[in-house]
Amino acid sequence: MFDAATRNSITDMLGSDVDEVRLVAKDELTITYELGLADGRQVLLRIPSFSENSSIVEAEIATLRYLADRTSIPVPSVLAFHRASDGDQSTTCYALLQKPSGTCVESLFPSMTPFEQNMIIAAIARWMVELFQHRFEAIGSLRVDAPNGQRIGPVVMKPFYTDGRSKLSLDRGPFNSAREYYRACAQRELDSSRMLFVQDAPPSYQHELEESRLMVERIAGLLCDLTTRCEGLDDDDPEMAPFSLDIHEIGLKNIFVSPDNPTNILCVTDWQYTNTHPLWCCARMPPWLLPSLTATNGDSTRLAAIFKAEVVRVAGINSTFLRSLDFEDTRSTLHDLSTYDAFRDGFLLLPARIHWIISLATLPGHEDVAGLTALLDPSTLPGRVARITLLTRGPNAMYLAMTPPRSPLMTSVKDESTDKEMASDLSVLVS
Secondary structure (H helix, E strand, O other): OOOHHHHHHHHHHHOOOEEEEEEEEEOOOEEEEEEEEOOOOEEEEEEEOOHHHHHHHHHHHHHHHHHHHHOOOOOOOEEEEEOOEOOEOOOOOEEEEEOOOOEEHHHHHHHOOHHHHHHHHHHHHHHHHHHHOOOEOOEOEEEEEOOOEEEEEOOOOHHHOOOOHHHOOOOOOOEOOHHHHHHHHHHHHHHHHHHHHOOOOOHHHHHHHHHHHHHHHHHHHHHHHHHHHOOOOHHHOOOOOOEEEEOOOOOHHHEEEOOOOOOOEEEEOOOOOOEEEEHHHHOOOOHHHOOOOOOOOOHHHHHHHHHHHHHHHHHOOOOHHHHHHOOOOHHHHHHHHOOOOHHHHHHHHHHHHHHHHHHHHOOOOOOOHHHHHHHOOOOOHHHHHHHHHHHOOOOOHHHHHHOOOOOOOOOOEEEOOOOEEEOOOOOOOOO
C-alpha cells in the first residue's frame, strides 16, 4: 500500500515531495495512483495489491523498457522502478510512470472520420507486424535483469493470479514449449479448484460443490487431451513454433491521441499482462475487429479489411503473419480454452465447446466413449447443457437445461428424418 515509507522512497527517487495522491484504479492484482509532485509534475504510481503480485508490476516495467528501446510503439516513460528485496520489506515494490498525455481514442473513435479510423487501425497492424519479428526463448513474461537487460520469467496472465490464485504455488513457467504451457494451464485449474475443498467448509456446502468439482476435473482432463492431440504445436509446425510478444488484444482504450489531431498517436498504455506466445497465437486479429452479432453498420468488416491491407503493405502478400491471420484452427480454440476459469466459467462456456469436443472425441482411432458418456450424463447440469446444445441453436441451452419438465406425461416423439413416431417408452437424447 501507499504508506509513509513508500512516499519517502518516491521523494528520493524523483527529487520532489509528493503533495497530492489520487486513486485512479484498483483491482485484485494492482493499484494505480496519480501523484501530484511539489514541482508540478503529474506521475502514475503502480503498486501490487499484495506482495505476491509484484511480478506483474515488474513484468510491465520490463515490457515498457523493451518496447521503448527496440520498437516504434510509443509507450509511457518509466521514471523509476523499485523492486522490494527479500531482506528489505520496509517499502513495497512500485513503479513510477509518465502520465499519458492526450485523449483516449476509445471515446473519440465513433465520431472520427473513416480516414482517421483507418489510420489508427493501420498503426495497430504495423505494431503487431513489427513485434512479430522479435524472438524469445520461452513462453512467459519479460523481467528486469541488471543492469538494463530483460529476461523471460513466469507468465503474468490473469488466470494464474486472480481469485486468490496469486497465493497458490502454481507452475507459472517460463515454458519451453506450447504443450508444456497448456498442460500447466490444465493443472492450474485442478490445483485452484481443489483448494476450495480443503477449507473448513460445512459438509452441505462441500456437497453442493461436488458436481462443480467433477466438471472442473473433466474440463482439465479435456484440456490435457486436446494438448496431446492438437496438431500444429511445437515441432509439428516449426515455422510458427518460435515465441514472440503477443499484443493482439490491444484495444482502443489503450491508445491516447492528440485532441487536435486524432491520427497523432501519443501513447499506448496498460502493458501489465503482456506475455510471449507462439507465433501462430501472436498473428491474430484484435478481438474487437472480428465480426460481431450486434454490429449492423459493417464497421468491423471495413476495419478488419484495413488491418489486413496494412499487413500486406508492410509484410507482403506472402508473409507468414498474413497467412496465420486467416487460419483459425484447433490451436486457437485450445488457447482460448486455456484462458478461462473452469470452476467459475465452465457452465457458461461449455455450450460453445460441445460440438468441437464431441468431434474430437469421435476421431477414428481416438474414440473416447467413457468421456462422451460422462459429458452427456443427463443427471448433471453440464450433461443436460451438452445434450440440449446438440439439438438447439443460440445461447439458451443453459436456461433450457435448468427448466424442469412442464408435464410428467410421456408423449410420442416424432423422428423428422423418417416421419415416424418413436414409442413413448424409448429414451430420447434430452431427458
